[in-house]
Amino acid sequence: MTVESVRGQAMPVIEARGLRKTFGSTVALDGADLRVDEGRILGLIGPNGAGKSTALNAILGLIPYQGQLRVLGRDPWAERDVLMNDVCFISDVAVLPRWIRVSQAMDYVAGVHPRFDRAKAEGFLARTTIKRASKVRELSKGMVAQLHLALVMAIDARLLVLDEPTLGLDILYRKQFYDSLLNDYFDGRRTVVVTTHQVEELQHVLTDLMFIDRGRIVFGCSMDEIEARYVEVTVNPERVAAARALKPMHERQALGRSIFLFDRVDRQQLEALGDVRTPGISDLFVAVLENAAGHPAAATRANYQGATR
Amino acid sequence: MNSQSNVVPDSFDAQKVVPTVMAETRPLYWSVRRELWENRSIYIAPLAAAGVYLLAWMVAVMRLPHKWRALSGAEMIRRHTIAEPYDFAAGLLMVTAMIVGVFYCLDALHGERRDRSILFWKSLPVSDVTTVLAKASIPLAVLPALTIMITLATQVLVLMMSSMALAASGQSVSAYWEQLSWFQMWAMLVYHLLTVHLLGHAPFYAWFLLVSAWARRAAFLWAVLPLIAIGFIERIVFNTSYFGRMLESQLSGGSEAVPFPGRWPLDPMTHVTPGHFLFSPGLWLGLAVTAAFLFAAVKVRRNREPI
Numbered sequence: 001m002t003v004e005s006v007r008g009q010a011m012p013v014i015e016a017r018g019l020r021k022t023f024g025s026t027v028a029l030d031g032a033d034l035r036v037d038e039g040r041i042l043g044l045i046g047p048n049g050a051g052k053s054t055a056l057n058a059i060l061g062l063i064p065y066q067g068q069l070r071v072l073g074r075d076p077w078a079e080r081d082v083l084m085n086d087v088c089f090i091s092d093v094a095v096l097p098r099w100i101r102v103s104q105a106m107d108y109v110a111g112v113h114p115r116f117d118r119a120k121a122e123g124f125l126a127r128t129t130i131k132r133a134s135k136v137r138e139l140s141k142g143m144v145a146q147l148h149l150a151l152v153m154a155i156d157a158r159l160l161v162l163d164e165p166t167l168g169l170d171i172l173y174r175k176q177f178y179d180s181l182l183n184d185y186f187d188g189r190r191t192v193v194v195t196t197h198q199v200e201e202l203q204h205v206l207t208d209l210m211f212i213d214r215g216r217i218v219f220g221c222s223m224d225e226i227e228a229r230y231v232e233v234t235v236n237p238e239r240v241a242a243a244r245a246l247k248p249m250h251e252r253q254a255l256g257r258s259i260f261l262f263d264r265v266d267r268q269q270l271e272a273l274g275d276v277r278t279p280g281i282s283d284l285f286v287a288v289l290e291n292a293a294g295h296p297a298a299a300t301r302a303n304y305q306g307a308t309r
Numbered sequence: 310m311n312s313q314s315n316v317v318p319d320s321f322d323a324q325k326v327v328p329t330v331m332a333e334t335r336p337l338y339w340s341v342r343r344e345l346w347e348n349r350s351i352y353i354a355p356l357a358a359a360g361v362y363l364l365a366w367m368v369a370v371m372r373l374p375h376k377w378r379a380l381s382g383a384e385m386i387r388r389h390t391i392a393e394p395y396d397f398a399a400g401l402l403m404v405t406a407m408i409v410g411v412f413y414c415l416d417a418l419h420g421e422r423r424d425r426s427i428l429f430w431k432s433l434p435v436s437d438v439t440t441v442l443a444k445a446s447i448p449l450a451v452l453p454a455l456t457i458m459i460t461l462a463t464q465v466l467v468l469m470m471s472s473m474a475l476a477a478s479g480q481s482v483s484a485y486w487e488q489l490s491w492f493q494m495w496a497m498l499v500y501h502l503l504t505v506h507l508l509g510h511a512p513f514y515a516w517f518l519l520v521s522a523w524a525r526r527a528a529f530l531w532a533v534l535p536l537i538a539i540g541f542i543e544r545i546v547f548n549t550s551y552f553g554r555m556l557e558s559q560l561s562g563g564s565e566a567v568p569f570p571g572r573w574p575l576d577p578m579t580h581v582t583p584g585h586f587l588f589s590p591g592l593w594l595g596l597a598v599t600a601a602f603l604f605a606a607v608k609v610r611r612n613r614e615p616i
Binding site: 085114 | 433434436
C-alpha cells in the first residue's frame with residue numbers, strides 16, 4: 001500500500017516513466033513521462049508525428065517499448081489480453097472488419113468479452129438506423145463509428161482509449177459521438193484518453209490536457225487549472241506596449257489587433273487592457289509549442305511576423 | 310493495490326467472478342466461429358465440389374448397370390472398379406479441402422493486417438495464442454472433420470443412386486452391396502486423412518500461417534519460393550536432393566504410413582501400417598516443426614501492426 005492510497009487519492013490508471021520507442025533511427029517516444037488518474041478525461045494533443053499514436057499503442061500493449069509503463073497496474077506488452085478485460089479502444093473508424101455483420105460483431109464481442117452487456121449495446125443500436133443483418137461494408141462511415149461506439153460503451157471497462165475516433169466524420173456525427181460518450185458512458189469512475197486534431201470540439205469534454213511534441217510530454221494541466229492560469233487578451237494597438245510589459249507567453253495578430261496569452265497574470269490587471277477570455281486549446285497549444293526552444297514552428301512564426309510588420 | 314477495491318463498487322467484483330470461469334475455452338470457440346463467418350469457402354467449397362460430383366454421377370450412373378453386367382475377372386479387380394466412384398469422390402473432396410486450407414492459411418494472418426481489423430481484434434481480451442490456435446484449427450481440425458462428413462454423405466448418395474439404377478434395370482442390388490467393402494473403404498479414408506492430410510501436411514499449414522503473419526505482401530511467393538530455393542541451393546552446392554525428397558515424403562504421407570503408394574488402391578488394408586507410422590521419426594519431427602512454426606506465428610502476430 002502506497003502513501004497515496006492511504007490518503008485516499010485516486011490511483012494512477014496509466015503511469016509512464018521515461019517511455020521510449022524508436023523505429024529504426026526515428027525516435028517516436030523520447031522519454032515521455034505521464035500519469036493519468038482514475039476518473040479523468042484526458043486529451044492528448046500533438047502535431048503529426050509527435051508520438052501520440054505510439055504512446056497509445058504502447059499503453060494498449062500493441063508495441064514493445066523501453067522505460068517503465070503500468071496500465072491498471074499491469075505491463076501492457078506482457079499482459080495485453082488480460083488488460084483488455086478492463087481497457088477498450090477505438091483507434092479510428094476503419095478498423096471494424098468489413099465482412100462482419102452487425103449481429104455477428106455483437107455475438108463475437110459477447111462471446112469473448114466477460115464485461116460486455118449485450119442488452120445495453122442493443123439499446124444504443126436501437127437509437128440508430130443500423131440494421132442487425134447489415135454488413136459493416138454496407139454501413140456509412142458514421143454508422144460504423146456508431147456501431148463501434150455501441151460495442152465499446154456496452155463494455156464495463158475502466159479505461160477507454162480513443163485514437164482519432166471521429167476522423168472523417170461529419171460534424172453531426174462528431175457531436176453525437178462525444179455527447180453519447182459524456183452522457184451514456186462517462187460516470188466519473190472511468191478514465192478516458194483521447195487524441196484528436198479537432199481539439200476545439202473536445203474542449204468542453206476534457207478534464208485534463210496534455211501536449212506531446214517530438215516524443216515528449218511538454219505540457220500537462222487540468223482544465224480547471226487552465227481556466228485559472230491562462231488568460232487571452234485582445235488588445236487595441238495603443239495598449240500593446242503595456243501588454244508586452246506584463247511578459248505575455250505568446251503574441252499574435254488578428255484583424256489589426258494583437259492577441260496576447262498570459263500565464264498567471266492577475267485577471268483584473270488584464271481586463272484593463274482589453275477583452276479577456278480563456279484561451280482555446282489550439283491557441284494554447286501553439287503558444288506552448290512555439291515557446292519550446294528550437295522548435296521549427298518558432299522560426300516560421302518569426303518569419304511570418306517579420307513579413308507582416 | 311487496496312485502493313483499487315475501495316474505488317470499485319461491489320457489483321463490479323461480483324461480475325468479475327462469473328466470467329473468469331467460462332473464459333478458458335469460450336474465446337477459442339468464438340474465434341473459430343469468427344473464422345467460419347469470414348471464410349465461408351471453408352464449407353461452401355467442399356459442398357459445391359460434392360454437389361458437382363453428384364450431378365456428374367447422376368449422368369454416369371446410367372452406364373452402371375451395363376458396366377456391372379460386363380464385369381468379370383478376379384474379384385480384386387471387380388472390387389476396385391466398383392469402388393472407383395467412391396474413391397474418386399473422397400479424393401476430390403480431399404483435394405478441395407487442401408486447396409481451401411492453403412489459401413485460407415496464406416490469408417489468415419495477412420488479411421486482418423491489410424484491412425486494419427487486427428486493431429479491433431486486439432482490442433478484445435483474446436490472446437495471440439488463442440487467435441493463432443483458432444486459425445490453425447481450420448486446416449487441422451475443421452476441414453478434416455468437414456471432409457469426412459461431406460465425403461460420407463456424398464458416398465451414401467452415390468450408393469443410393471447406384472442401387473436405384475441397378476434395381477431399375479432389374480439387377481441384384483445386394484450383390485453390388487456385397488462387393489463394396491464399406492468398412493474397409495471407410496477405414497482407409499479416415500486413415501489416409503489422418504496420416505497424410507492432417508499429420509503429414511500440418512507443418513505446411515503451420516508454415517503458411519507463419520508466412521501470412523510475417524509477409525507484408527505476396528504471401529504466396531514468400532511461402533513457396535524459399536522452399537524451391539533451398540532445394541535448388543542444395544542441388545547446386547551438394548548435388549543432393551534430400552530437402553526436396555523430405556518435402557515430397559511429408560506431402561505424400563511418407564513411406565511409413567502407406568509403404569507402396571503406387572499400388573495403393575488394389576488391396577489397401579495390407580499396406581496400412583499404423584504402428585510403423587506412429588514410431589517414425591518423420592511424423593514426430595513434422596509435429597515438432599508444426600509447433601515451432603505456430604509458436605513463431607504467435608510471436609510475429611504479437612509484434613505486427615496494420616500494413
